[in-house]
Amino acid sequence: MITTRPLKILIVYDCVYPESLGGVEHRNYHLARELAQRGHSVTLAGWSKEAQQPFPGVQVLPMPFQQSLYNSAGKRSALVSLRFAVAVMSLKLKQFDVVETANIPYIHLFPLAIACAIARKPLVVTWHEYWGRYWREYSGRFASQIFRGIEYLCAQLGNEVNAVSQLTAERLQAHRLKSGKVTVISNGVSLKQIQEASNGVEHDGPPLVYAGRLMREKRIDLLLEALARIRLPQEEVLLAIVGDGPDRQRLEILAEQLGISSRVNFMGRLPTNDDVWRQLASAQIAVQPSSREGFGMFPLEAMAVGIPVIYCESPESAISGLVRDGIEGICAKPDPASLAVAIETLLDDPERWTQLSENAKKRAQSYDWNGVAQQMELLFSQAMQKEALKK
Numbered sequence: 001m002i003t004t005r006p007l008k009i010l011i012v013y014d015c016v017y018p019e020s021l022g023g024v025e026h027r028n029y030h031l032a033r034e035l036a037q038r039g040h041s042v043t044l045a046g047w048s049k050e051a052q053q054p055f056p057g058v059q060v061l062p063m064p065f066q067q068s069l070y071n072s073a074g075k076r077s078a079l080v081s082l083r084f085a086v087a088v089m090s091l092k093l094k095q096f097d098v099v100e101t102a103n104i105p106y107i108h109l110f111p112l113a114i115a116c117a118i119a120r121k122p123l124v125v126t127w128h129e130y131w132g133r134y135w136r137e138y139s140g141r142f143a144s145q146i147f148r149g150i151e152y153l154c155a156q157l158g159n160e161v162n163a164v165s166q167l168t169a170e171r172l173q174a175h176r177l178k179s180g181k182v183t184v185i186s187n188g189v190s191l192k193q194i195q196e197a198s199n200g201v202e203h204d205g206p207p208l209v210y211a212g213r214l215m216r217e218k219r220i221d222l223l224l225e226a227l228a229r230i231r232l233p234q235e236e237v238l239l240a241i242v243g244d245g246p247d248r249q250r251l252e253i254l255a256e257q258l259g260i261s262s263r264v265n266f267m268g269r270l271p272t273n274d275d276v277w278r279q280l281a282s283a284q285i286a287v288q289p290s291s292r293e294g295f296g297m298f299p300l301e302a303m304a305v306g307i308p309v310i311y312c313e314s315p316e317s318a319i320s321g322l323v324r325d326g327i328e329g330i331c332a333k334p335d336p337a338s339l340a341v342a343i344e345t346l347l348d349d350p351e352r353w354t355q356l357s358e359n360a361k362k363r364a365q366s367y368d369w370n371g372v373a374q375q376m377e378l379l380f381s382q383a384m385q386k387e388a389l390k391k
Contacts, residue, residue, distance in 0.1 A: 006039045007380060011092070012101040012112065014084045015069055016046040016060055021243070021269065022213065024102050024128055026162075027187045032058045034188075034373035043168045045091060047084070063087040088112045094121040098380045100124040106147075106154050113157045120390070122383035125158035126185075129294035130171035134316055151175075153325040164295045165318035184378060186322075187295045188272055188369035189304045190273075197274040198281035205282030206240040206265060207347060209307075211298045212219040212288075214245030218288040219312065221254055225336035228258040229255045230344055238263045239287075242279055243269055282304040282354065286329075289339060292316040299323050304364040308356035310342050320387075328360040 009032075015022065017029035025046070030234075036057030043059045047066040052061055060155040065087045067080055080179040084110040093099060093359045099116055101109065103125055116123040131151060137145035148356035155175045163169035169182040176182070208227075212218060220241065227239055241251075241264065248266065255261040270276050279288065286302030296319040299309040309329035325331040334343040346353055 004098060006041065007097045007377075008095060009035060009040055009042045009380065010045060010091070010096040010099045011042060012045045012078075012088065012091070012099065012108070014047055014105060014108070016044055016048040018256060018273075019048060020069070023187070023295065024104060027081045028102075028298055029054070030188065030190055030369050031376065033372060034369040035376070038370075038373055038377070040377075043096070047087075064090055076105050078107075084108050085111050089115065091115065093121045096121060098122050098124060098384055100126060100376075100380070103127045103129075103151075103154060106150050109154045109157050120161040120387060122380075122387035123157070124160045124162070124379060124383050125154075127155075127161060127163045127168050127172050127182075129292070130155070130163075130175065132171060134292070159386045160379050162379055166321050167318040168261060168294055185372060185375045185379065186367060187297060187300070188372035189297075189300050189364055189367045191304055191364065191368045193273070194277045194301065194304045197277040200282040201278050201305075203282060203284050203307075205279065206237045207282035207284040208239040208287050208343065209242065209280055209285070209302070210239070210287055211242035211276055211280065211301075211309070212290075213243055214241070214247040214251060216247055217292045218245075218247070219291055219334065220247065220251050222289045222312065222334060222336060223287055224251065224254055224258055224260065224264065226339035226343065227263060228260050229340040231337060236263065238264045238266050240267055240283065242267050242276055244269050277301065277305060280307060283307055283312055285343065287311075287339075287343065289317060289334065290314070290317060290319070291334070293319050296322045299329070300364060300367055303360035304367075305326055306357045306361045308346065308360055310339070310346065310354060312339065320369050322363075324361075324363075328356060328363050330356075 011028050013028055015025050016260050017025040032044055033055045035042050041057055043061050045061040045063055048060050048062045051062055065083050069076055088108045088111050093115055099121055113123055129266055135147045139147055149327055152175055155172055156177055162185045166184055168185045173182045254262045280302050286307050286309045288299050291314045291374055297321055302309055309323045312334040313331050323329040330342045332338045
């Protein structure tokens with residue numbers, strides 16, 4: 001039987017939105033708000049500066065041993081992950097009905113699974129990516145073997161597991177020893193809030209926009225190199241880059257070297273979600289050249305404000321499952337020439353742009369957070385049933 005009573009839900013992750021702006025913490029924040037609006041009590045536990053209540057029914061619980069997540073290269077270190085794993089042991093789980101956590105940063109899953117078993121509380125693990133062989137590119141030949149082994153062991157944990165994309169679900173399924181299909185529950189979008197924020201905004205900003213962390217795997221350098229090939233009035237600012245990260249300085253230097261610094265606006269981190277959504281709405285095309293995406297929050301939010309998405313093909317990216325080539329956007333080869341052609345083609349074809357824009361808005365409608373919250377409620381209930389059968 002599926003429970004309909006209000007639940008006490010604990011969501012565990014090493015960082016908390018809006019102190020940190022990554023995709024996972026963004027997802028946790030909006031999911032918590034939607035679950036609270038549906039009558040549940042939600043606690044977000046992570047490395048936050050202070051306890052707070054961002055919404056009625058949602059509490060932020062600061063965890064101990066806080067430390068900067070990323071090194072100078074923008075990567076999580078094993079020591080930071082171990083530190084968070086130790087912090088997980090401080091959680092008092094008896095007061096909650098169900099615990100949910102992301103697969104990242106992996107090592108914390110082991111003490112959390114043990115703590116849940118001792119407290120007899122169900123654990124739901126949400127997988128945002130399954131890297132497998134990609135670990136070698138990320139960490140080198142020797143270290144990748146260790147990390148792949150840890151990831152494989154983590155894949156076996158949890159009363160219930162789900163993935164935010166079909167790509168991740170298939171990879172996870174192939175490495176799980178347990179029977180049963182991996183559930184796919186995508187991330188969502190705040191349609192009402194986005195529509196209210198972007199209402200009346202004209203497409204009078206830079207025609208191209210990127211939003212997200214500035215890291216090497218996002219391949220913003222590829223976008224800058226494509227921009228240098230585009231033949232439009234030199235005085236125009238063509239690209240707004242929203243966000244910050246360890247790759248920003250290198251990208252600013254590259255823009256100077258390419259002679260396009262006057263055509264690129266590095267906006268940094270904007271104060272609020274509304275500011276980001278208005279910036280998206282003022283553009284004509286969202287460009288996501290990333291080599292690795294577990295889902296694609298930025299493309300989804302761009303679709304919600306009605307702008308098509310141009311993205312680059314990659315076996316490590318789930319964006320093609322979200323933005324369909326030729327329907328809501330365009331998939332380009334990951335080279336500057338192909339990306340430049342895709343951008344110019346769409347900018348020069350208003351009729352095609354209008355069709356892709358309409359399709360993008362329709363597609364985004366099916367990703368509203370309310371529907372995502374309902375699916376998570378069902379998954380929580382299933383996890384609670386499995387745990388109850390053990391008693």
